[in-house]
Amino acid sequence: MRATALPTQVSPPEFALSPALPHQIGGAEVWAFPVLPDEDGPLLGPGADEAAEALGIDLLAALEAARATGRTGEVTTVPVGGAAAESVGLVLLVGVGEASVTDFRRAGATLARATKDRASVVTTLAAIAPDDGLEAFVVGAMLGSFAFHWRSTGPKERPVARIVLADVSDDGADDELARAIAHGGAGWRSRALATVPANLKTPAWLAEQAVEVGEAAGLDVTVWDAARLEAEGFGGILAVGGGSVNEPRLIRMDYTPRGASKKSRSMPTVVLVGKGITFDTGGLDIKPSEGMLTMKRDMSGGGAVIATMAALRDVDCPVRVVGLVPAAENAVSGSAMRPGDVITHFGGRTSEVNNTDAEGRLVLADAMAYAVSEIAPAALVDIATLTGAMKVSLGQWTGGYFANDEALAEQVASAAATSGELAWRMPLVADYEEKVASRIADGDNAAGGAGAITAALFLQHFAGDVPWAHIDFASAAESPADRYEWTAGPSGWGARLLLTWLGSDDPLAGIG
Known part of the structure; x- marks a missing residue:
């Protein structure tokens, strides 16, 4: 027998660009920063030092404690407590491996999965992306958020509602973001x-x-x-x-x-x-x-x-x-x-x-x-x-x-x-x-x-x-x-x- 109607489905995240760093943008639940492998230990990307100072947290120590390497798809979770929690509740450190376009597509998907049911995340991951890497990051974040349900109680989980791409001021970024949303939306x-x-x-x-x-x-x-x-x-x-x-x-x-x-x-x-x-x-x-x-x-x-x-x-x-x-x-x-x-x-x-x-x-x-x-x-x-x-x-x-x-x-x-x-x-x-x-x-x-x-x-x-x-x-x-x-x-x-x-x-x- 044919079903009568499809329940309302979840939507992919909304995206925005900002030239500011995460600690300068208010109202986010999560800050996320890229991590790159290095022979002397993983390196943190833009905005991480400023965030660490603002929150009073040693993010490099958190990477060391987690034995993080910066490989693609690796996530180090750093909860924020005390007075610093008024700024943000969670910091995520996301590996980007060799920083190829594929790595950024996968990092976008990884970030999306780690922030489901959140209202917003501000990230500098796309700020260090290569040519076409911003597009790949957004497509990955959209498709990594995908969900489908037919439950009487509604969806089991929802994509993060909003992702702000911080420290991005390239004149062509608006066009690249629009293209990314078209490609990710078609895949969705x-x-x-x-x-x-x-x-x-x-x-x-x-x-x-x-x-x-x-x-x-x-x-x-x-x-x-x-x-x-x-x-x-x-x-x-x-x-x-x-x-x-x-x-x-x-x-x-x-x-x-x-x-x-x-x-x-x-x-x-x-x-x-x-x-x-x-x-x-x-x-x-x-x-x-x-x-x-x-x-x-x-x-x-x-x-x-x-x-x-x-x-x-x-x-x-x-x-x-x-x-x-x-x-x-x-x-x-x-x-x-x-x-x-x-x-x-x-x-x-x-x-x-x-x-x-x-x-x-x-x-x-x-x-x-x-x-x-x-x-x-x-x-x-x-x-x-x-x-x-x-x-x-x-x-x-x-x-x-x-x-x-x-x-x-x-x-x-x-x-x-x-x-x-x-x-x-x-x-x-x-x-x-x-x-x-x-x-x-x-x-x-x-x-x-x-x-x-x-x-x-x-x-x-x-x-x-x-x-x-x-x-x-x-x-x-x-x-x-x-x-x-x-x-x-x-x-x-x-x-x-x-x-x-x-x-x-x-x-x-x-x-x-």
């Missing part, structure tokens, strides 16, 4: 969508969320219902969603840059396609029970696309972007697709269904074929939790991607490294083409061995001659435990990578 939204249980998150509900955030972001949003999907020949989406009482949808979100005419066709267009399987039982080739436990997040690719589209204006994306999310629930019933069925995709290509649990590629194929035929993009990127084989290949924290265009592959690689959503390029091995061939149809959805590669080869047929990249992040879609900016549960991976690429000065440089 993507993670939240993936975490919502499937008794609420039907294809129709996901479409409603896209309409809501799209309207707020100034996007044009179009939704295909089942009748329109049938009338226009989206056989893959209809086949996958055919076994569920919750009918499928196709979501289209259109972004046009500031100053560009929506009617103009001269501006190049990027199309993003995100897999939107709101729950995956495996269909008639049903998964074992433990394999279904995380399947509410099988729409994570679609969630990443929705979250990215909603933030494009915030990062001043310079090109037109269309986001497509084919949404369906892969269920078991008398009307479910069967092994051996042949379906006809948008545009006419046919697929023999020899594994109903290889459903993601069937819905992506429809959306990709539509994009190539009706939009003629300059670049096409699909993103999906597609194959367990990718996790076997790359482990827990790295997504995989394939590309038929070298410049597009370089864009994905650069965005992955910058965003912290790591990805590794995989090969499109032509020798495996015979595995995706069918004796009775144009293609077979169940090629088997080298599963991540054969899934990509299956999809490549629907990209035509368009520069295309396929991102399979089944390896990174679920975090087994809290780890820096990742919180236990669905990861929301992908939105930051896409937004980093599309928010760059020239996302299409060299492509095509």
Whole structure:
């Protein structure tokens, strides 16, 4: 039975910049200072000496007593008592390791976890950050704060309400903070969508969320219902969603840059396609029970696309972007697709269904074929939790991607490294083409061995001659435990990578 409403959720912290040091800013519950490793013992960052003097506390002695090293993610807690407690109640000393961008992202997440249920924290951590380090710190603090609940009594804990970045006076800091909030917010939204249980998150509900955030972001949003999907020949989406009482949808979100005419066709267009399987039982080739436990997040690719589209204006994306999310629930019933069925995709290509649990590629194929035929993009990127084989290949924290265009592959690689959503390029091995061939149809959805590669080869047929990249992040879609900016549960991976690429000065440089 579908739940009636999602309880009110917590929000990420608010952020502010200040040129002052923490002891000069009143009203904070917590002061936090960076700690850097040194061969002669850890060093304290800006504002710590002044804080120690104001509070009458030897912070270096506290580090020594805790045997602190300054490694990334290490926290030394120094309670404040007596008269000094009128200024602040707690001092945190946070390790930043080698002070790389990644270290600051992780330090931000560490600080956020250490200050949950607090009203405010003032910190100089971002004051010593390298280029792009302030952004990384804020993104880490936002995502390390993430929480989701469906408790009758409300959330178990709340993020710190306000984080002030002290001793920051760089003229470009305001822009960097705004960009950070856009990236962190996209990651938060993507993670939240993936975490919502499937008794609420039907294809129709996901479409409603896209309409809501799209309207707020100034996007044009179009939704295909089942009748329109049938009338226009989206056989893959209809086949996958055919076994569920919750009918499928196709979501289209259109972004046009500031100053560009929506009617103009001269501006190049990027199309993003995100897999939107709101729950995956495996269909008639049903998964074992433990394999279904995380399947509410099988729409994570679609969630990443929705979250990215909603933030494009915030990062001043310079090109037109269309986001497509084919949404369906892969269920078991008398009307479910069967092994051996042949379906006809948008545009006419046919697929023999020899594994109903290889459903993601069937819905992506429809959306990709539509994009190539009706939009003629300059670049096409699909993103999906597609194959367990990718996790076997790359482990827990790295997504995989394939590309038929070298410049597009370089864009994905650069965005992955910058965003912290790591990805590794995989090969499109032509020798495996015979595995995706069918004796009775144009293609077979169940090629088997080298599963991540054969899934990509299956999809490549629907990209035509368009520069295309396929991102399979089944390896990174679920975090087994809290780890820096990742919180236990669905990861929301992908939105930051896409937004980093599309928010760059020239996302299409060299492509095509």
